[in-house]
Ligand code: ATP
């Protein structure tokens with residue numbers, strides 16, 4: 001099939017296209033209208049239809065593959081490996097659902113899930129979906145203040161949590177953080193359900209905290225039928241990563257999301273029932289919601305839930321799992337691949353990964369050297385895909401389930417079906433031509449699966465996303481991009497990351513890409529720093545594959561000159577960074593995104609702002625020392 005004509009049809013005949021895609025999931029009652037767009041920019045998909053995410057993820061597969069693998073739990077932190085079939089998952093989810101009901105959770109109530117990557121977290125998500133409760137998963141690495149703001153915003157009746165997680169072999173206690181967050185929050189959840197992994201001792205709060213194991217025993221034989229929900233009821237709230245500021249509570253529906261995921265499993269990921277999907281993200285992020293939990297299961301696939309890092313016990317662990325479970329679809333992030341780049345490359349050829357149809361990468365720009373390196377190392381196709389928490393599934397990539405359109409290194413690809421993507425001039429709102437930089441925007445209605453609104457704040461939804469481009473109500477991604485003659489998009493960084501050097505507007509991404517092409521560099525970040533003469537100058541921070549390359553001041557100076565030379569040759573002197581600093585770590589969010597805004601603030605001697613989502617505060621502190629020399 002010709003992809004471009006499929007895409008055209010999805011925009012010109014939305015009802016026809018999505019009406020057909022909707023058949024990929026099971027409906028309890030059919031919808032009466034594919035799309036209600038009577039109140040732009042709010043889109044309501046599959047109006048009147050009733051369905052259920054948990055039914056489509058589990059119950060639906062019981063007649064044909066009850067005894068097939070559904071959930072594979074692997075922890076290299078606690079050395080556990082457990083496999084649940086669809087039938088077993090069905091039982092566990094019903095037990096969890098019965099516990100929630102017993103704790104007073106009703107349809108529409110929020111349940112906040114603050115958990116490590118353990119099966120119970122997945123049971124909790126699916127149990128909420130089953131009974132029509134709204135889950136809000138908060139990444140287990142967040143500390144009290146971030147957690148408190150989310151508890152306050154989502155106002156959950158119940159929190160499901162655990163005594164602790166483990167990272168790189170170190171136990172991270174969760175309970176003290178949770179207790180502190182509840183103390184800080186104006187909203188107090190009535191109940192807390194605690195999974196005790198026996199990692200970190202804790203004191204239950206009498207009358208509030210319940211023990212999961214004890215309650216599970218009481219509800220061991222529970223049968224909880226699914227609650228059929230109207231397609232537009234809320235399934236979950238998920239806060240954005242907070243790379244650029246206060247996280248926004250992205251609200252998602254039921255039917256549209258199920259259809260979008262089922263459709264993407266077929267057209268984009270090419271996964272089939274009975275196969276195994278391995279996504280290395282975390283359930284606290286959108287990638288985890290869509291492609292650890294719901295997408296694979298809705299597609300009848302087994303999913304691997306992995307607690308651990310890519311380098312423990314050794315840098316071969318991810319590929320060992322691919323081999324062991326004959327993974328056909330794998331999803332990871334450039335940041336994980338860059339971690340591997342710093343390790344012995346022989347780990348990548350030790351295992352048989354021929355089962356993989358492709359490795360999908362998303363979350364940050366995929367630079368050319370990293371892309372080539374991983375493609376060569378594992379010998380499997382690499383597919384970049386670009387999207388946001390807001391959209392729930394890819395905006396730009398290649399849909400090889402429809403047509404084997406070529407991939408281009410450095411480009412996530414083409415607009416996905418359903419997305420009317422445009423490049424609009426940020427001041428005039430006019431569409432720009434090929435090879436001109438502009439804001440990546442989407443003409444609404446947004447396709448199924450995308451956010452319905454910001455939780456509890458329709459006004460903020462419209463003003464945040466649909467009011468930034470003059471003259472027209474379009475959705476702004478707040479990313480800067482460019483399209484070539486063949487229609488392939490390239491993401492150049494976030495709109496607030498653009499550098500203006502003596503009147504030249506440069507995407508930080510372009511300079512980063514250029515610097516990364518130097519053989520010694522593992523990864524880098526470029527920010528614009530205020531400069532009296534030029535307006536702004538680019539300042540680069542680079543992490544070396546081997547820190548020994550810049551051990552002495554002489555080496556650093558020589559390498560800095562060499563890196564500048566690369567930028568000069570590739571982009572011109574105008575893009576040359578004023579400084580290239582060598583650091584051990586880049587400050588990143590917990591989801592692996594570089595905190596360019598905070599780096600910029602540090603360079604300009606300003607307050608780095610809200611750092612609640614930072615992975616390692618030490619990285620920013622070290623960077624500050626480096627800048628001050
Ligand atoms: P916040 O919106 O709170 O600042 P965030 O934007 O980091 O946080 P996410 O929704 O997790 O939260 O990230 C989406 C963003 O990640 C995109 O807008 C884009 O900037 C970046 N991104 C994701 N995938 C890619 C990709 N394949 N190539 C380039 N950039 C990407």
Ligand code: MG
Nearest residue numbers: 240241244388
């Ligand atoms: Mg964002």
